[in-house]
Amino acid sequence: MNGSPPALSSSRWGARTKQVVVLIGLVCIGFAALNLLEIFPIIILSTLLSYLLWPQVLLIERRVLPPRFKSRTLAVVLTFVTVIAIFVFALLIIVPTLVREVADVAQALPATISGIEGQLETVLSRPLRLFGRTVMMDGEPFVPLEQIRALTGTEEGGSLVQTENIDVLGTVRGLLGSVGTLTGPAFGVLGGFFNAVFNLTFLVVIMFYLLRDGDRFTGQLVSATPLPYRGDMARMLYEMGRVWNAYFRGQLILCSTIGLLVYIAATLLGVPNAPILGLMAGILEFIPNIGPFIALVPAFFLALFSQSSTLPFLEGLPFALTVAVTWTLIQNLESIYVVPRVMGGNLDLHPVVVILAVIAGASIAGTLGIILAAPFAATLRLVGLYIYGKLFDIDPFVTPKQVPKPTTAEPNRMQQWASQIATQFQTVTRQQAPLIAVSAWRRVPAVWRSRITSIQARVLPARAGQVISEPTFPSEKLNQTPEEGAP
8 A cells, every 4th residue: 555556457448438438427417417406596596696706805815804814715704794794784774674665565555556446447437439439339338447347257336456465565575485495495304494594504605615716616627628628618718707797796786776776766756665666676677678667667656646745746647757757767877878887798688689588597497597597698699609610610709809099189279279378378487487586585674584594594504615695596697787786
């Protein structure tokens, strides 16, 4: 055991043997993946959270920690402490406010729906008229409300909407429960509480090692690639990093910006439940193209059947149209000014492709699939472009164009005049400054001039044994007349 290791006696594998081994390995990986699908969500979630926290870890390691205590492990621990502190702050300050808002909505919603239903019944109970003539059906005036009751099986005098079946708090609990299942039932045998504890522990442990050794994993992945394709793998990882970085960090900025702007707009317009509307707009911003429209719907209906608390003259349909225009303006400002500066063109996906990806993600992975639909579609696009480029011998990745430096434009006439005036002012100032100084010195009383001269003689050493009687100015001697003596 203490000597040199035994030498290998087998020959090199042939091409057929290698193909068989690779095929068996792929089959085993596929079989393991199908049987371990339940833990994939927690692995994906831990990877995404680690990716988002990676800049904070580098910032703490390079800028915050002193040189004696620079350690990646300590930086990861401090990052976790910061995240926990923010979470506790949100839990103690923000969550109670949102809970009160949701409770207010739950209490006011049945009355709001009853009012909406009453107004709709009043409008729909009238005979339908087109172009000033009553629409007839089977010799009788066509009343929309009667047809709706016949289709829904609602008795006359009964309510079309059963408000007692509306449970807002139950809906919110179900939504939070569906979000909580993102980690998957990895340890579902132990029950709900232990399932949550083990999932959280598993999540934190994976995040810790990914944050501590994430850069090593990338280097090892490139090193494990065959030598001719290492550059391709490095470039592919670089392009994927651009996509995911632009999406997640960009989406966090966009969600915060839209949520804050919607909250401010709703507060200024006097829309009820402004915090809920801001939170809803921020969360739905994660759903590309569809989320902003979904966030507009509740705000529109809240304004349609309420009166502004800040602008009393806004009520009903004008109030709703004002809210719709404001929400649309916010989205347009985001699309024109914020999105190009935050995300750029890294995703480069058509809205139809994004919508189809969102639908497919929702059917495959639920809430997590909706959030990850756009970056996954962009990643598949990168892989497809690489394969297409290799098949047809073209560059699979577009080389970034060098932006030419802006040339200095010729100054216009106004700029030329301003430059000439500034030049003349500097010339006159440079010539007249000594004369102004001499004139000011002569206006000083003789007593103060003698004191200043004595102080100057004490502070400044004499030059070559000469006693300085009073300050001299270069231009003073030049401007003396023959009648004037020495100063």
